[in-house]
Amino acid sequence: MKTDAQVKFSQTNDFQTALRSDMTTATTKPPRAPADLSPAARKLWAKLHDDYVIDDAARLATLHEGLKAYDRAQEAGAILAREGVTVRDRYGTPKSHPAVDIELRARAQFLAAMKALQFKADDTPPPKIGRPPKRI
Structure with missing residues (x-):
């Protein structure tokens, strides 16, 4: 017969094992790319999920909106x-094509989304915001 301490240890160990298995399955299977994205944007979705951990709803939504902007820029x-x-x-005077503005704005939206996601190539901490420290 198990003591109370052995039962608690067994339950804790089972919980930790289940937690670890949940974590490994969550990181090995990225979410599917939304159907409204182009094939090129879907490839970028998959590549970003391979390179970075994007697991919360806000970052997924930001990535989705950014890739929709990417598609708009490509179409324009x-x-x-x-x-x-x-x-x-109508007077025969040349003017800028309306798609120029659409492309410009869509590219800006895509870059803003990528900046908001804060993808980093390494584990360096983000730069500090504010004044630099005083020199001595």
Whole structure:
């Protein structure tokens, strides 16, 4: 017959084992890319999940919105490649193609999302915000 201490140790050990198995399954299987993304954005989704840990809902939503902006920028870029960066208005005066602004804004949104996710190539701490320390 087991003592109370042995039962508690067994329960704790079982809990830790279950916790470890949950952690390993969570990190080995990244979430699927959303269906509304292009194949190129899905590949980027998979690559980012291979390289970084993105496990909370806020970061997943930020990544999703960033990749939607990436797709918009690619679509606008394809339109510009096909039609050119200028169009003629009703008076025949050349003006900027509307897709130029769409591409510019979408690229900015994509880069802002990537910056918000704070991907780091190594484990260096993020830079400190505020004034630098006083020199002595």
